[in-house]
Amino acid sequence: MSITLKDVAKEAGVSVSLVSKFLNADPSGRMKEETRRRIADTLARLNYRPSPLARSLKLGRSGTIGLVISNLRDPYFALFADRCLKEAKEAGFQLLISPCEFGREAEEEALESLLERRPDGILYGLHLFPGRIAERLAAEHYPILLIDQKSDRFQTAYRDDAPALQAAIALFRERGHRKIMLIHPEYSLWPEVAGPECHKADMELECRLTVPGREQRLTLLRELCCRKPSALLVNGWHSAYALLQLIEREFPDYEPDMVIDCFLEHPFFQNRRIIARIDGDQPTLVRKSVAALTARINGETTGNIVIPSLFRPSVSPVPDIPNEQELFLLS
Secondary structure (H helix, E strand, C coil): CCCCHHHHHHHHCCCHHHHHHHHCCCCCCCCCHHHHHHHHHHHHHHCCCCCHHHHHHHHCCCCEEEEEECCCCCHHHHHHHHHHHHHHHHCCCEEEEEECCCCHHHHHHHHHHHHCCCCCCEEECCCCCCHHHHHHHHHHCCCEEEECCCCCCCEEEEEECHHHHHHHHHHHHHCCCCEEEEEECCCCCHHHHHHHHHHHCCCEEEEEECCCCHHHHHHHHHHHHHHCCCEEEECCHHHHHHHHHHHHHHCCCCCCEEEEECCCCCHHHHCCCEEEEEECCHHHHHHHHHHHHHHHHCCCCCCCEEEECEEEECCCCCCCCCCHHHHHCCC
């Protein structure tokens, strides 16, 4: 049986209202130091735990924050969600996760489903923030923070890859390259950042858009390997992983210099062809995002969050590549 305020009050020999004022640090709850110690000792001895439901009803909040995120089978998003869980708990909130596939209809459904559970605020980690729902949330001044995207209407937290891309382009130039092949997904900002940087460095940039689907991606990457570009800038660990596997199997003599976008620490991503990694610093992104959202829920005003990506030159290449099952167990 759970211990109630009434039980604590009876055991301590005080009123229920006095125990409540003690718990809530109510300034009107004046009491002698001996009474304060007696209540504290009784709470500890009975192992009293406040009811989250009762507390949320009193505050007019649910004590939860929501997270809309992509497929949790993906190590990046699984690790992101795990870190959000820990940060939310540290801030005194439970995390409600609504995973979904990419696509406007799926994202809209995931967001609506989450809103029905009435979280105090939402972290939105996908790209197609539904316009119809966005209008409603903006009008209601609902606490929401968009991850890895920019907005003039909502608070955002995103990574700044510009300094890391500048370092990558400089490294390619130091190694004698004059042309870079950039492989990127549809929503990447890398082309608009890398293009001007390559122009300033008097280098040529060729951009190739990756496509969803394993077989389609392999077809595209195989075509690129046949051309054998000497400098590869790869945005997205899926493409980097598929490309390295393909090279090992079908083009073992192909030795390009590669800079990849990757968050995982594993010997696979220290392959001898990788001369550097660009790391979006996910731990900092999550920590500051959760802190900003909870501050907004508590009525504080904070600005947008910009996290500089980390440029990590390779120092100890390890050529072994794990199989796909091992890679998906990394997180």
